[in-house]
Amino acid sequence: MSTTVTLDDDVASKLEEEIRRRGGSLNQAVNDLLREGLQEQRTSSDDFNETSAELMSQIHEGYQEYLRGELRPVEEFISELEAEIEDSPQTR
Numbered sequence: 001m002s003t004t005v006t007l008d009d010d011v012a013s014k015l016e017e018e019i020r021r022r023g024g025s026l027n028q029a030v031n032d033l034l035r036e037g038l039q040e041q042r043t044s045s046d047d048f049n050e051t052s053a054e055l056m057s058q059i060h061e062g063y064q065e066y067l068r069g070e071l072r073p074v075e076e077f078i079s080e081l082e083a084e085i086e087d088s089p090q091t092r
Contacts, residue, residue, distance in 0.1 A: 051088060058084070 007015065019029045062077055 047089065054084070054088075055081075 015026075015029060015033070018033060019026060022029060022032070024032075058081060065071070
């Protein structure tokens with residue numbers, strides 16, 4: 001695909017630095033940097049979605065226990081959540 005893009009001065013400067021550092025052409029540098037940025041965005045989004053789903057599952061589990069009358073001290077529940085959050089890949 002061929003297109004025209006207007007770059008801000010700061011972005012153009014950083015792109016020129018990357019071209020010198022990596023070697024290669026403008027086209028290759030733009031493609032590589034966009035590919036890397038898009039992959040990072042997808043990975044971060046996937047990690048967030050997995051963590052959110054885990055937390056929602058735990059909240060649902062706690063609510064179901066409440067409905068069944070299986071109450072436990074809130075401190076215990078919060079301690080378990082904190083331990084799981086500390087052990088998650090996002091907090092390491």
